[in-house]
Amino acid sequence: MSCRRDAGVYNRGMEQDIDRTLYTREQIDRRVTELGAQIADTYRGVSADLVIVPVLTGSIIFVADLIRHLPFKMRIGLMTVSRYRGATTEGGATQILRDLTVDIKDRHVLVVDDILDTGNTLRTVSEQLRERGPASLRLCTLLRKPSKAPKDLVADFVGFDIEDVFVVGYGLDFNDHYRNWPDLSVLRPELYE
Ligand code: XMP
Numbered sequence: 001m002s003c004r005r006d007a008g009v010y011n012r013g014m015e016q017d018i019d020r021t022l023y024t025r026e027q028i029d030r031r032v033t034e035l036g037a038q039i040a041d042t043y044r045g046v047s048a049d050l051v052i053v054p055v056l057t058g059s060i061i062f063v064a065d066l067i068r069h070l071p072f073k074m075r076i077g078l079m080t081v082s083r084y085r086g087a088t089t090e091g092g093a094t095q096i097l098r099d100l101t102v103d104i105k106d107r108h109v110l111v112v113d114d115i116l117d118t119g120n121t122l123r124t125v126s127e128q129l130r131e132r133g134p135a136s137l138r139l140c141t142l143l144r145k146p147s148k149a150p151k152d153l154v155a156d157f158v159g160f161d162i163e164d165v166f167v168v169g170y171g172l173d174f175n176d177h178y179r180n181w182p183d184l185s186v187l188r189p190e191l192y193e
Pocket of ligand 1: 058168
């Protein structure tokens, strides 16, 4: 089945919930290509010992696009983390719902997340992974909110710095919806306030 955007088929049920778009699919594509090149440069020569750790579920689309810009042998180890139970950005402890099955001892680890908001998720994940003795540990996030992200939590690769708004699309959800919206957009506030 083809997605015919102009015919209104593709966006049915989502478009009317979107307030504005921060980054279009074309802008995302360009930035992910740049990030891929930067990451490929960083790990050239050690890539056989590289383990990409996508933090699920929000990073699914980002990581799927990103790894196709990494032209070398590497491993992927999935981790599922949950912090928000149907709400937006506040509250809730980080829970690891599904842990890695890949051994990361003495390997280079790149954690990939969708957004660095308060930093609780990436802090919990990186503290747990560091205890397992990786050769190196770096963080990559598609979005970062500089107004909220703690200064001591350094992301090595960042797609876009954004203001403090609730973002959906390109893998990011609200109540498990909108992950398949192709742009990075802001939801109409009355839907979640
Ligand atoms: P923290 O606050 O732990 O947030 O850095 C990281 C995780 O929280 C989710 N999150 C969002 N999800 N739009 C979303 O769809 C947002 O604006 C947003 N802010 C935080 C997300 O799962 C992320 O991995």
